[in-house]
Amino acid sequence: MNNNVRVRLAPSPTGYLHLGTLRVALYNYAFAKRNGGKFILRIEDTDQNRLVDDAVENIITTLKTIGVEFDEGPGKGGEFGPYVQSERLDIYRKYIDKLIADGNAYYCFCDKETLDTMRAEQMAKKEDPRYDRRCLKLSTEEVEARIANGDPYVVRLRMPDDKVFKFNDAIRGDVEIHSSTVDDQVILKSDGFPTYHLAACVDDHLMEISHVFRGEEWISSTPKHLWLYECLGWDAPKFVHLPLIMNTDHSKLSKRKNDVSVENYLKKGYPVAAIINYIAIIGWHTSDDREFFSLDDLCKEFSLDRVNKANGVFDIVKLNWMAGMYIREMSNEDLLEKCQPFFIKAGLDTSDRTKMLAVMENAKDRISYYEQSVEQSEMFFKDLEISEEDIEVLKSESSQTVIKYFLDNLDNLNWDDMDEVGTFIKKGSKEIGVKGKNYYFPLRISLFGSSHGPDIPKLFAILGKDGVRNRFSKALV
RNA sequence: GACCCCUUCGUCUAGUGGUUAGGACUCAAGAUUUUCAUUCUUGCAACAGGAGUUCGAUUCUCCUAGGGGUCGCCA
Numbered sequence: 001m002n003n004n005v006r007v008r009l010a011p012s013p014t015g016y017l018h019l020g021t022l023r024v025a026l027y028n029y030a031f032a033k034r035n036g037g038k039f040i041l042r043i044e045d046t047d048q049n050r051l052v053d054d055a056v057e058n059i060i061t062t063l064k065t066i067g068v069e070f071d072e073g074p075g076k077g078g079e080f081g082p083y084v085q086s087e088r089l090d091i092y093r094k095y096i097d098k099l100i101a102d103g104n105a106y107y108c109f110c111d112k113e114t115l116d117t118m119r120a121e122q123m124a125k126k127e128d129p130r131y132d133r134r135c136l137k138l139s140t141e142e143v144e145a146r147i148a149n150g151d152p153y154v155v156r157l158r159m160p161d162d163k164v165f166k167f168n169d170a171i172r173g174d175v176e177i178h179s180s181t182v183d184d185q186v187i188l189k190s191d192g193f194p195t196y197h198l199a200a201c202v203d204d205h206l207m208e209i210s211h212v213f214r215g216e217e218w219i220s221s222t223p224k225h226l227w228l229y230e231c232l233g234w235d236a237p238k239f240v241h242l243p244l245i246m247n248t249d250h251s252k253l254s255k256r257k258n259d260v261s262v263e264n265y266l267k268k269g270y271p272v273a274a275i276i277n278y279i280a281i282i283g284w285h286t287s288d289d290r291e292f293f294s295l296d297d298l299c300k301e302f303s304l305d306r307v308n309k310a311n312g313v314f315d316i317v318k319l320n321w322m323a324g325m326y327i328r329e330m331s332n333e334d335l336l337e338k339c340q341p342f343f344i345k346a347g348l349d350t351s352d353r354t355k356m357l358a359v360m361e362n363a364k365d366r367i368s369y370y371e372q373s374v375e376q377s378e379m380f381f382k383d384l385e386i387s388e389e390d391i392e393v394l395k396s397e398s399s400q401t402v403i404k405y406f407l408d409n410l411d412n413l414n415w416d417d418m419d420e421v422g423t424f425i426k427k428g429s430k431e432i433g434v435k436g437k438n439y440y441f442p443l444r445i446s447l448f449g450s451s452h453g454p455d456i457p458k459l460f461a462i463l464g465k466d467g468v469r470n471r472f473s474k475a476l477v
Numbered sequence: 478g479a480c481c482c483c484u485u486c487g488u489c490u491a492g493u494g495g496u497u498a499g500g501a502c503u504c505a506a507g508a509u510u511u512u513c514a515u516u517c518u519u520g521c522a523a524c525a526g527g528a529g530u531u532c533g534a535u536u537c538u539c540c541u542a543g544g545g546g547u548c549g550c551c552a
Contacts, residue, residue: 012552045550066486112550119549130478131547154550172482181480181548189550220481220547241546243483250544276491281501289500308483310492310495311545315488328515367487428547429511440511451495452513 003138005037008208009063009070010200012044013055017062018263019314020215020245020253023279026295027242028213029068030280030302031075037210041073042203043084046193056084057434062262066272067295072207072298080207085199093195095188096233097156099100104231107143108135108151131156141263157189157197157224157231165223170211170240170304174463177223185224197221201228204237213240216311217252240304243283253314269338269370271330282312285381292325320368327367332360339363339373346374348381353381378431380462384449393451394475398434405432406443407472415465423456446475 007028009022014185032039041063043056060075072078082088099105108131119129139144141201147153163179164337187198194202229236247257259265265275276295284307285291327335336356341399343350350356359380364374367413384393393399405428414420429439441451446470447459460468 008551014552050551088535108550115550123478126478152550156550169482177481184549186550193550193551200552216482217546218552222481241482246545248488252546278509284490287491289491291489291501308485310488313488315502318489321502324515327516362514366513436511438511444512450513453511454513471479 004208004210005032005035006040006175006208007032007037007213008042008207008209010044010202010203011059012043012047012050012196013052013059014047014050015052015055016058016263018260019258019279020260021059021210022062022066022275023245023282024213024242025063025066025068025216026276026280026298027302027307030295030298031211031213031278031304032071032119033299034302037069038071040078040080040207040209041070041076041083042115042207043074044196044199044406045084045086045199046189047232048086048191048193048197058263062266065266066276067260069318074434076221085203086193088199088203089192089194092188092199094201096194096198099157099187099231100155101226103158105155105157106136107147108156109136109138109146109151109153109355110135111152123403128181133184137186149414154186154190156184157187157228159184159224159227163227165226167226167236167239171307171309172186172219172240172241175219175222179223179227182221183224183348187220187228195291197224197236198228199418201225201232205229205232205234210238211238213242214246216241222419240307243308245279245282246311248315249314250315256313265369269372270319270323270368271326271338271370274319277326278319278322282314284310287443321423323368327369330364332357332364335360335364335370335373339370342371342374343377346378348374348378352464355396355462355464358458362458362462380450380467384474386445386449390449390451394442394445395441395477398438399445400477401432402428402434402439402442402476403446403472405413407469410465410472412468413465415460418423418457418461421460425456442475447471 004022007092009021009025009028011017011096031037041060043059045051045056056074063070070076073083075137090224096105100107110131111273114133118132127310135156154320160179160184164176166176186198187197188194203209226236231259245253247253249257251257256330266272266472275292276298277291280298281291282300286301286306328337336353339360340350340356341355359377360373363376366376374394394403409424409428412422425443429435440456443456444453444459445451447456447463448454453459454462462472
């Protein structure tokens, strides 16, 4: 396309990196890479009341572990900085003053109560709640006097009365909204901070952003932004309104109904590649049946015209499946590296590497995220808890025969060759004349604590000679 | 309520003016396996509805319905 592509991720540090934000980040990043452009991180901290202390830090570190690197941003620098909005207040003020001077914005002294009553009255009359512009009627002298008097004020953007705003959205095509349905938005708050609308527009222009990727919830305020650009004499960027990610009940993805912070998935040990992959394919697909994509694949293949218009449901079941697929592709060594911290946290002894690798081999087919490897493996580290029912099975004469046979013959077995272990186990069945469940269940109950679980050779590999002997001894009545 | 956006299996989606409407997850059945898990095979399951354009619409147009979003000195 062109090499002037500049996109930005503009999260507000009111919480940890959100799944929705991650997807916007992924698309931004892939789009920038695909088009040889730049990806910028900008922190939108204009709401001083909702700031979360370590949110900025979390956003940056999470992006880093995801592998989405920004070219310009906080801590990284760039020629369009600063990249934190609270450090750009004087810039915004300059443009706000210009808007006021040109008659495109005005001071408003209405307090919260006034506004609330106004809204309530309008609602009662079945009118659309809208600022009634009473402060627009104030004389210049009166405005100056009130400001001099220290009265708190905000600045509102004066929307045109009769204008149709049109823009061509990269995902949705032409969109038209009439100015009469748009309120005179506050652009400067009484605490001296600009609102999103003003700050984002000014920054996007100053930072030469070419494409604004954001959620669909912004479509209805796009006229405000278009008007701001027009008043300031600037060209608007291309808007890319992405479909939303939804809860299973089709409401907007929320904390109440889902884990929405990427941090939580990382903490549980979902493979990073799986998180990226799954989030990316909610709302974007290639034209074939493919659904496995690495971040690199995304950078090579992402395109706007393959982004869907409709909202997509976040399906944890499919994420779990996909995460499991990624885990099954891993080597035992790699898996161990990822799972070990969870074992240590659970107080399990991970010093025996051979055992740990065998434990991984077993856990691999059964988990979706690393944390689950612990619950799949605890029984190899602790005393077995056997159900009453299974204890009855163990007590039977044939079970005892099986166990005794193994105890007697364990010494003859070469543990270095696992194939040999397999044949040894099969041979036992013939020698003592017990087969099927009657043979395998007592073995599994003795070694694993349940009649359902890994195959016997796997258990032998995990437990080792001493472990096997020890558990068989305990199973003897 | 007003405005805006959206609509293919339960979910994520592919697709075309003429297809047995394809794939994936889930679910079911079967195979492999001593069991569970994995894996493999098969199956269930969708074009929101109504007009119109057309020889022919899931595909194009309009209407209706449904869903979602916005209507904050939050982003």
